[in-house]
Amino acid sequence: MNDRDAAKARSLIAQAGGADKLPLESLGWLLPVLSGEANSKLEVAAIRRHLANRVEETAGNAHFTTSYGDGAHLMLHSNRRADGIILAALIGDDPTNDLIAKLARGLLAQRTAGRWENTQENCWVLLALDRYFNTYEKVTPNFIARAWLGDGYAGEHAFKGRTTERSQINVPMSFLMEKGGTPNLTLAKEGAGRMYYRIGMQYAPSNLQLKAADYGFTVTRVYEAVDNPNDVRRQEDGTWRIKAGAQVRVRLTMVAPARRYHVALVDPLPAGFEAMNPALATTGAIPRDPQAQQSNRWWWWQRTWYEHQNLRDERVEAFTSLLWEGVHTYSYVARATTPGVFVVPPTKAEEMYHPETYGRGASERVIIE
Numbered sequence: 001m002n003d004r005d006a007a008k009a010r011s012l013i014a015q016a017g018g019a020d021k022l023p024l025e026s027l028g029w030l031l032p033v034l035s036g037e038a039n040s041k042l043e044v045a046a047i048r049r050h051l052a053n054r055v056e057e058t059a060g061n062a063h064f065t066t067s068y069g070d071g072a073h074l075m076l077h078s079n080r081r082a083d084g085i086i087l088a089a090l091i092g093d094d095p096t097n098d099l100i101a102k103l104a105r106g107l108l109a110q111r112t113a114g115r116w117e118n119t120q121e122n123c124w125v126l127l128a129l130d131r132y133f134n135t136y137e138k139v140t141p142n143f144i145a146r147a148w149l150g151d152g153y154a155g156e157h158a159f160k161g162r163t164t165e166r167s168q169i170n171v172p173m174s175f176l177m178e179k180g181g182t183p184n185l186t187l188a189k190e191g192a193g194r195m196y197y198r199i200g201m202q203y204a205p206s207n208l209q210l211k212a213a214d215y216g217f218t219v220t221r222v223y224e225a226v227d228n229p230n231d232v233r234r235q236e237d238g239t240w241r242i243k244a245g246a247q248v249r250v251r252l253t254m255v256a257p258a259r260r261y262h263v264a265l266v267d268p269l270p271a272g273f274e275a276m277n278p279a280l281a282t283t284g285a286i287p288r289d290p291q292a293q294q295s296n297r298w299w300w301w302q303r304t305w306y307e308h309q310n311l312r313d314e315r316v317e318a319f320t321s322l323l324w325e326g327v328h329t330y331s332y333v334a335r336a337t338t339p340g341v342f343v344v345p346p347t348k349a350e351e352m353y354h355p356e357t358y359g360r361g362a363s364e365r366v367i368i369e
Contacts, residue, residue, distance in 0.1 A: 005033065006034055006037040006039065007039075009040070009043070010034070010040060010043055012026075012030065013030065013043055013046075019043065019047045019050045024054060024064050024066045024086060025066060025081070025085055025086070027050065027086070027089075028082065028088070028089045029085065029089075030043075031044070031047050031090075031093050032092050032093070035092060035093040036093075048093070048094075051064070056258035057102060058216055058258075058260075058351070058356075058357040059354060059357055060102070060105060060353070060356065061102050061103075061105050061109060061351075061354065061357075062099050062102035062103050062105075063083050063107075063259055064082055064083055065079065078118070078121055080107065080125060081120050081121050081124045081125070083106065083107055084107060084125035084126075084128040084129075085124055085128070086103070087100065087103045087104065087107070087128040087129075087131075088124075088127060088128040088131050091131050091132060091135050095136075100132070101136075104128075106261070108129075109261035109262060109353070110322055112321060112322075136194055137194055139192045139193055140192070140193065141159050141160065141161065141191075141195075142159070142161075142191050142192050142193055143158075143159055143189050143191025143195065144158045144159075144189070144190045145157050145159065145167070145187065145197075146187070146189075146190070147169055147187050147188075148188075149179075149183055149185055150179065150183025150184060151183075152179075154169050154171060155169045159193065173202075185199065208343050209343075209362075210346050210360070210362060210363045211362055212346070212359075212360060212361050213358075213359060214359045215356065215358050216256075216260065216357035216359055217255065217256055217260070217350070217357075217358060217359025218254070218255040218359055219252065219254050219255075219265075219347045219359045219360055219361045220252070220253045220361050221251070221252050221267065221346075221347045221361050222250075222253075223240050223242065223248050223249070223250060223366075224248065224249040224251060225246065225248070225249075226246070226248065226249050226287050227247055228246070230243070231248070232246070238364070238365065239366075239367060240366045242336045242367070243336065243368075243369065244336055244368050244369060246335070247276070247333055247334075247335055248273070248333065248334050248335070248336055249331055249332075250267065250316070251329065251330075251331045252330045252347055253327065253328070254329075254349050254359075255326075255328075256324070256325050257325060258325045259323065259324060260322075260323040260351055261322060261354075262320075262351055263319065263320050263323045263350070263351060264317060264350055264352050265317065265319075265348075266316075266317050266347070266349075267315060267316045267317075267347045268315045268344060268346075268347070269313075269314055269315055269316065269344075270342040270344045270364075270368070271340070272337060272338035272339065272340050272366070272368040274313075274337045275312070275316055275332060275333075275334045276311075276335060279311075286333050305320060305324075305328045305330075307319060307321060308320075336368045338368060339369055340367075341365070342365070342366045343364075343365060344363065344365070346363055347360065348360040
């Protein structure tokens with residue numbers, strides 16, 4: 001209400017022992033009081049620095065990880081509410097901050113059926129997004145977007161009015177190979193409104209033996225015997241030897257260092273494997289996972305991290321709209337049906353709408369005999 005008490009805000013920070021000693025949501029409340037106030041430059045700088053150090057950022061999204069001790073429910077605390085409050089504070093403090101658009105995208109990605117988890121989250125997130133809209137998207141779009149690759153003109157598209165319209169320009173890999181070198185990609189906007197864009201590249205690896213990669217996820221895969229320990233063996237060079245006709249448990253482990261949104265975990269099958277789908281009447285009983293039996297002491301309140309799964313002919317998939325930070329496991333049973341030597345592509349986890357945030361395991365060599 002433009003009735004700021006900056007001196008009191010500074011005293012709260014001093015009483016706590018510094019901005020880094022206060023909860024992030026508290027800093028989201030204090031920053032608007034201190035921002036732009038002549039005597040509060042040191043406190044504002046400390047808050048900005050602490051928020052920059054505590055943000056979890058990927059190529060597409062950003063969010064803050066907060067925590068409270070016992071009694072958090074009395075504060076009606078949640079990570080999404082804190083993100084909304086901090087987003088509104090950053091817009092008022094520094095509208096050019098690169099984190100703002102990523103925070104907005106992260107909050108939009110966390111919706112389920114078009115809303116957030118509770119009334120507090122809906123309220124503060126909507127207030128923050130309303131401020132985002134009035135700050136950055138108040139002008140109705142009416143512009144032409146153009147793209148150049150080096151000296152070559154790639155294309156253009158006109159955007160007019162508030163729509164969800166998108167335009168995609170594809171540049172063949174063969175064209176890039178013919179040009180050689182590293183030409184600059186230039187995007188330009190002529191007209192009013194805000195332009196959002198994404199640049200991505202699809203490519204084919206030159207070597208089938210891919211090493212593991214971590215760009216937001218760490219993923220591993222292990223094959224385990226079900227009936228007889230000798231059915232599945234791993235050689236010193238990493239090659240898996242599996243007895244034909246044996247049941248094999250495939251155990252996947254996925255590590256997310258922070259929240260991830262709309263995640264797909266995809267595990268390609270060796271061509272000699274067939275996943276055993278419990279949804280099919282002809283499959284028969286699926287052997288229970290002994291590790292799950294040991295850990296499911298409180299099975300009546302536990303639930304899986306994934307919301308949906310597919311067992312296909314050539315791959316197995318698991319999906320979730322929100323993945324919390326931590327270690328997540330997924331397992332299924334397959335049968336080794338066809339003898340032969342097979343190269344198995346890596347297991348991969350990715351944010352489906354921001355695939356640049358991904359991770360994969362290594363390629364495997366499987367011999368069924």
